Amino acid sequence: xxxxxxxxxxxxxxxxxxxxxxxxxxxxxxxxxxxxxxxxxxxxxxxxxxxxxxxxxxxxxxxxxxxxxxxxxxxxxxxxxxxxxxxxxxxxxxxxxxxxxxxxxxxxxxxxxxxx
Amino acid sequence: xxxxxxxxxxxxxxxxxxxxxxxxxxxxxxxxxxxxxxxxxxxxxxxxxxxxxxxxxxxxxxxxxxxxxxxxxxxxxxxxxxxxxxxxxxxxxxxxxxxxxxxxxxxxxxxxx
Numbered sequence: 001x002x003x004x005x006x007x008x009x010x011x012x013x014x015x016x017x018x019x020x021x022x023x024x025x026x027x028x029x030x031x032x033x034x035x036x037x038x039x040x041x042x043x044x045x046x047x048x049x050x051x052x053x054x055x056x057x058x059x060x061x062x063x064x065x066x067x068x069x070x071x072x073x074x075x076x077x078x079x080x081x082x083x084x085x086x087x088x089x090x091x092x093x094x095x096x097x098x099x100x101x102x103x104x105x106x107x108x109x110x111x112x113x114x115x116x
Numbered sequence: 117x118x119x120x121x122x123x124x125x126x127x128x129x130x131x132x133x134x135x136x137x138x139x140x141x142x143x144x145x146x147x148x149x150x151x152x153x154x155x156x157x158x159x160x161x162x163x164x165x166x167x168x169x170x171x172x173x174x175x176x177x178x179x180x181x182x183x184x185x186x187x188x189x190x191x192x193x194x195x196x197x198x199x200x201x202x203x204x205x206x207x208x209x210x211x212x213x214x215x216x217x218x219x220x221x222x223x224x225x226x227x228x229x
Contacts, residue, residue, distance in 0.1 A: 001177075032214075032215055034215060034216060034217070036219075038227075042221075042222075043204060043220065043221045044159075044204070044206075044217075044219045044221045045219070046216060046218070049216065090155075093158060093159070095215070095217070096215070097214055097215025101146065101210065102146065102147050102164065102166050103164070104149055104161040104164050104166065105149075105161075105215060105217060106159065107158055107159045107161075109156045109157070109158040110157070
């Protein structure tokens with residue numbers, strides 16, 4: 001079964017709306033989670049590293065005020081796309097590192113965000 | 117660029133043929149992982165190969181790793197129509213970057229029945 005649960009799987013909303021995406025680790029604690037973005041026909045790009053109890057670390061070119069990350073507990077990280085616009089339409093996917101080195105990461109199923 | 121290179125960008129073959137995809141990465145790695153993604157869906161983990169390994173097999177999949185060239189390849193033998201998907205390599209530098217993956221640009225594989 002899934003070890004990382006991501007919700008919602010699909011969102012359609014109007015321009016200017018803020019959208020929250022949740023990423024939960026099931027049956028294990030994740031002090032760190034990662035958020036990726038994938039535009040159509042492109043690869044995944046890391047947006048930010050979510051750190052439990054401290055500020056997220058954003059990759060170059062990612063607006064921290066636009067993409068708010070909160071990692072309030074050891075099992076939950078949220079990504080809020082504030083005042084979303086059509087150019088924010090994308091596939092967002094989270095991951096949590098495996099507990100041990102040299103194990104594959106655990107990915108959520110992704111959220112398809114469509115801004116009208 | 118954050119991402120590694122992957123080639124070919126697209127590959128079209130007939131069922132039963134083998135498919136080979138190549139990946140290059142930029143930094144030293146702890147391991148390299150291959151994932152499959154069906155259209156509009158999430159990632160499916162295929163194989164993880166450690167930096168001290170040179171080859172790994174899983175069913176019809178064979179992955180090689182050449183750390184001196186910073187490259188890896190994925191071979192799918194006896195391909196099936198169900199193998200049609202995008203395939204990505206992802207490098208994991210480990211250390212302070214533990215868990216953080218850098219993805220290649222991906223290969224779109226189409227297997228014709």
